[in-house]
Amino acid sequence: MGRLSSLEALERLEPAELDLDRSPAHRDIVELLRERADLLGDEDRILLKMYLDADSSFHQLAKVVGTDRSTLCRRIHRMIRRLSDGTYDVCQRDERQFSPVEMNIIRDHFIRGLSVRRICRQYGLGCYRTRTIVEKARKLVRSAAAV
Numbered sequence: 001m002g003r004l005s006s007l008e009a010l011e012r013l014e015p016a017e018l019d020l021d022r023s024p025a026h027r028d029i030v031e032l033l034r035e036r037a038d039l040l041g042d043e044d045r046i047l048l049k050m051y052l053d054a055d056s057s058f059h060q061l062a063k064v065v066g067t068d069r070s071t072l073c074r075r076i077h078r079m080i081r082r083l084s085d086g087t088y089d090v091c092q093r094d095e096r097q098f099s100p101v102e103m104n105i106i107r108d109h110f111i112r113g114l115s116v117r118r119i120c121r122q123y124g125l126g127c128y129r130t131r132t133i134v135e136k137a138r139k140l141v142r143s144a145a146a147v
Helices: 007-012 024-039 042-053 058-065 069-084 087-093 100-110 116-123 127-146
Strands: none
Touching: 024 042, 024 069, 042 058, 042 069, 058 069, 087 100, 087 127, 100 116, 100 127, 116 127
C-alpha cells in the first residue's frame, strides 16, 4: 500500500483541528488508522485511539500520560508512519511464504516498532535469523512494487 499521500497533512494537524466532516481524505486515513490500531500493543493502541478520538491537543494528552509533549508527538507520529507502511499488509496477503512465528516477527518489527534485539529475546531466536526474516519481508515488498 505504501505511504498515504496525505499523511503528512494529517500529521501536522492536532486532533482538535481534524474536522472529519469537511475532509474525506482525512476521514479515510483516520478510519484506516483506527482499523490498524488493533495490531499495536496495548499502550500504543490506547495512545493512538486517544489521539484520534479525544479531540485534544498533544499538550493535553501529554499531561494525561505524564510525558513531555514532544516525546508524545514523536511517538504518535512514528505509530502513524508504521501503520501507514504497507510491508505488513503485503506479507499478510502472501502469508503462505511465512510461518506464523515469522508473521508475528514481521508484525512486531514493522507495526509495533520493536527492535531486532528485543524480538530475538522475546522469541528466543538469534539475531541472524530475525534479520533474515525482516529482510525476506522487505524483499517481498520490493518485488511486489516492481510488478
